[in-house]
Amino acid sequence: MNIQLKPDEISALLRRQMQQADRPVDVAEVGTVLSVGDGIARVDGLSTVMYNELVETESGVAGLALNLEEDSVGIAILDDVTLVREGDLFRRTGRVISVPVGKALTGRVVDALGRPLDGKGPVLSDELLPVEGFAPSIIERKNVCEPLQTGILAIDALTPIGRGQRELIIGDRKTGKTTLAVDTILNQAGTGVQCFYVAVGQKLSTVSALHKLLSERGAMAYTTIVLANASEPAPLQYLAPYTGCAMAEYWRDRGGHALVIYDDLTKHAQAYRQMSLLLRRPPGREAFPGDIFYLHSRLLERAAKLSDEKGGGSLTALPIVETQANDISAYIPTNVISITDGQIFLEAGLFHEGQRPAINPGVSVSRVGGDAQVKAMKQAAGPLRVLLAQYRELEAFMRFSSDLDAGTLEQLAVGRSLMYVLRQAPNQPVAVHKQVAVLFAGTEKALVKVPDSRLREAVKDLYDAVDTYENGKAYAARFASSPVMDDELKGLLTRVIEDSVRKYRKG
């Protein structure tokens, strides 16, 4: 490689930096490290330090002042803890932790302090934002009114998400929580939504695979990954969601739209519990500190749809929480459920039955997303929840009874076809007009006479028919101009469904 050195530029740069760095007298407020261990330093001094202020040692190791006690300060060390020794001096910086924000972060993988981890050089951003930002006030907000399409039929139909909403994804391990989040990112291509995936306490191999998938599908063009993996110190895992949120707020406050995925807040709470116990804060339920609710509420309150006067930007949050044995009544799940605007509950039983995504429609709910749902989808999905509930009830009953009347058998057939309709392969988000077409076929009982063995094929054919058949193209064009389920759209849709599904029906 041929590198051209420019001595003039280098010497000018050095001179400038020396002028900045060379102060004859340096005045600083300092404190002496009394003890250090497990990522926490106890410091004597720093009597005027602020809560959450960034402090640093002479060698540049950063710390976060968290416990301000009568005669010592508890500092969470954000760098290599082995570089801090007893007797070292921590100095105040007068700043709270800030991270680089803006376009320079798009496509990058950074740590909780915004430092690059992807080997693509420094993050060239001129703007910084504090990680602990304030949630917009009530007059700065507006009701959620624009849909954020996930591309997952079960979600967009049953628990629709609007821009600015906070929708929890909750379920046991290995039930497809991250897959839902990733599919949502994939579906944001071309929508102008900036995506931020915050990995807290995740395995590096998992995040690496996810990064590879997003890169291959071109989604890194609008995505940033904030990584605090399982081997990082607890303070960095604690900071990472706030960092991701600050980066997303940059877009929200400029009239743009951002989506943040916190994967996952259970591990985030555990990292905070570790820090709190080491800081000798009193433990409460499950040894979590008393402010564990505030930890998540102040983070999720920053998700908002801003008013038109404030630019109309939005920040949508999809926090993920892991449950044990489907127990959503544990401490952290109930906390986050009460903070968010709804939850998508993934059930291990459904997952193992092959119903994927394994969304339990009975427990899943979206409290505000309905207002933002595409009208045609709202109309098509109207009877869906009731039909599914009836099916679940009859399905249990069917196990004990062999003689069923024709009406019951039809209800079961409708339910079964709807369950098939809601199945979707991972990483294959579907456009909303196709979702409406398939859902309409399901709720209008067009798939009832298709044998179970051919349902998957029939659904796939219907998806394709919207793109390829003449009636399908007409339907798509009409949907794009006015996505309302009126007689014209119903007529077009019925013809596409008939053309496509006819050949799969028995008899």
Place this chain on the structure above:
Amino acid sequence: MNGESAYARAYARALYGSAQARHEVDGVTQDILALERQWVGSPELRHFCKRGLPGSPAGRARSVEKLWGGTFTRTMVFFLSVLAQRDHLGMVPLITGQYQKMDDRAQGRSDVRISFACEPGEEEIGQIRKLVADAYGPVMKVAVRVDPALIAGTRFFVNDRRVDASLAGRLARLRAGLTKPQQPGKAAS
């Protein structure tokens, strides 16, 4: 903070509170200074306190009474007896340090620690005293030492504030400035 420091702080707070309640702050403070001098000057005392006294708690309290009964105030002797009963006499230096900090804070006394690269003259110390008096008030406790590692100049601490006018500090700042990863315009954190 490790366990001993936390205990020492609690003991010092208890002693100071007790001295205030009995209007004996001056007497107890004198005792603390005397005890500190004894600790520094007497290896036997350090050994005596650190090894853990034999016998019952009451017997250990009597040993303390014999050793300091005639020299210290009753409050101080009682306090040392409590330490002996609990086998905590080894914490004496930590407790005296904490006590003096509390007393300094209560009296509004600035703790000034000055380091010079070479032996200072009275004039240089006087200049720093004046600077500190102008900024923090005239009540101060000054400790001066020579630290050749400073190369040239001086570095002094006034309570939590450090003023570094040494050549070593200047070089360290220069080094840190040149080696710190640079963001365009500002640092990342």
